[in-house]
Amino acid sequence: MKREPYLVFGSPRIEEDEIAEVVDSLRSGWISTGPKVARFEEMFRDYIGCRFARATSSCTAGLHLAMVVAGVEPGDEVITTPLTFAATANAILHAGGKPVFVDIDPHTFNIDPKKIPEKITAQTRAIVPVHLAGRPCPMNPILEIAEPHNLLVIEDAAHAIEAQYHGRKIGTIGDLTVFSFYVTKNLTTGEGGMITTNRADWSEAIERFALHGLSRGAWKRFSDDGFKHYEVVVPGFKYNMMDIQAALGIHQLGKIEAYHKRREEIWRRYDEAFTSAPLDLSPLPEENTVHARHLYVVRLRLDELKINRDGVVEQLHRRGIGTGIHYRALHLHSYYRETFGLRPEDFPHATDYSERAFSLPLSAKLTDRDVEDVIAILTEVLEENRR
Numbered sequence: 001m002k003r004e005p006y007l008v009f010g011s012p013r014i015e016e017d018e019i020a021e022v023v024d025s026l027r028s029g030w031i032s033t034g035p036k037v038a039r040f041e042e043m044f045r046d047y048i049g050c051r052f053a054r055a056t057s058s059c060t061a062g063l064h065l066a067m068v069v070a071g072v073e074p075g076d077e078v079i080t081t082p083l084t085f086a087a088t089a090n091a092i093l094h095a096g097g098k099p100v101f102v103d104i105d106p107h108t109f110n111i112d113p114k115k116i117p118e119k120i121t122a123q124t125r126a127i128v129p130v131h132l133a134g135r136p137c138p139m140n141p142i143l144e145i146a147e148p149h150n151l152l153v154i155e156d157a158a159h160a161i162e163a164q165y166h167g168r169k170i171g172t173i174g175d176l177t178v179f180s181f182y183v184t185k186n187l188t189t190g191e192g193g194m195i196t197t198n199r200a201d202w203s204e205a206i207e208r209f210a211l212h213g214l215s216r217g218a219w220k221r222f223s224d225d226g227f228k229h230y231e232v233v234v235p236g237f238k239y240n241m242m243d244i245q246a247a248l249g250i251h252q253l254g255k256i257e258a259y260h261k262r263r264e265e266i267w268r269r270y271d272e273a274f275t276s277a278p279l280d281l282s283p284l285p286e287e288n289t290v291h292a293r294h295l296y297v298v299r300l301r302l303d304e305l306k307i308n309r310d311g312v313v314e315q316l317h318r319r320g321i322g323t324g325i326h327y328r329a330l331h332l333h334s335y336y337r338e339t340f341g342l343r344p345e346d347f348p349h350a351t352d353y354s355e356r357a358f359s360l361p362l363s364a365k366l367t368d369r370d371v372e373d374v375i376a377i378l379t380e381v382l383e384e385n386r387r
């Protein structure tokens with residue numbers, strides 16, 4: 001069976017209200033950072049329920065800024081999971097820190113808090129949990145480990161906008177939390193990110209560092225408020241979000257719960273369809289949590305198949321179904337492997353996952369027919385390749 005047209009993995013749902021808002025920005029002449037970014041930050045802050053939310057050009061930029069304002073410096077170690085996107089650990093390196101990996105819990109695929117203490121040294125400065133696929137990390141154990149060592153907790157919540165842990169929204173728990181609005185994420189602005197925190201001094205520092213290190217509210221210098229000098233107070237970066245991006249975000253945020261419900265529905269349909277397939281499915285969300293349902297990841301039972309993961313992904317692609325691999329763990333990538341002398345067996349659970357996992361389409365844009373095509377074609381590929 002071949003699906004036409006090709007089902008692109010992670011294609012976002014963009015509607016007329018978003019298009020009109022972008023056009024409105026273009027016509028207004030205020031294209032870059034301006035009133036829509038301020039409005040989007042305010043809306044996001046209210047949605048999360050944190051004290052401060054600062055928009056950035058990407059989550060990668062936001063992670064770097066979070067490291068900088070948290071004071072991660074050369075010589076510092078930062079503990080994180082190897083099972084994440086490159087940006088998480090790259091941002092630690094950009095700030096001059098050293099990423100120290102801790103293996104995942106094989107049932108949740110998130111960092112295993114039980115293995116964190118043995119990696120803490122006098123140089124450890126922060127822990128960076130990543131809420132993989134939208135499943136919230138066990139934040140209470142992580143905070144209990146961090147506190148006596150005075151470690152900061154900086155969360156990579158790129159997958160986890162809608163996630164909650166024990167009645168608290170992700171974005172209100174750690175010291176700093178960073179979200180992504182990349183094309184494939186639960187909310188998209190094309191490229192974009194947001195940092196949330198409850199600390200006013202960090203919020204101000206983020207605003208400064210995101211725009212060249214200029215004194216506060218520098219973007220207003222082009223408004224009709226009248227001429228003002230700006231002052232360079234630190235050598236900052238160019239990490240600001242544009243109004244064109246925020247125009248998308250304002251409308252996407254209004255639909256976030258409805259889209260989350262739709263992805264939950266697709267998730268249940270997949271779970272039901274694959275109960276007897278040679279696949280390990282993801283477990284139900286932990287009690288008293290909300291899973292953001294960002295990625296529907298399956299792991300192949302390789303001992304029941306004549307084909308490996310890359311072979312399955314290739315066959316799905318040839319039959320018109322786009323999938324993703326989230327992720328091949330970072331300790332398997334040449335830079336991290338060689339620079340830090342890491343071996344596959346150092347993180348056995350992340351290595352096993354890296355070899356067996358791939359993600360099925362889960363966008364709110366999917367129709368019921370799209371979902372049934374994915375199910376039929378994956379079932380067909382698996383049946384043809386059973387041992």
Ligand SMILES: *Cc1c(COP(=O)(O)O)cnc(C)c1O
Pocket residue numbers: 058059060061084085087088130156158159179180181182191192193
């Ligand atoms: C997408 C992603 C990022 C980076 O997000 P960008 O907005 O593309 O910079 C960081 N961490 C994780 C886990 C991601 O999935």
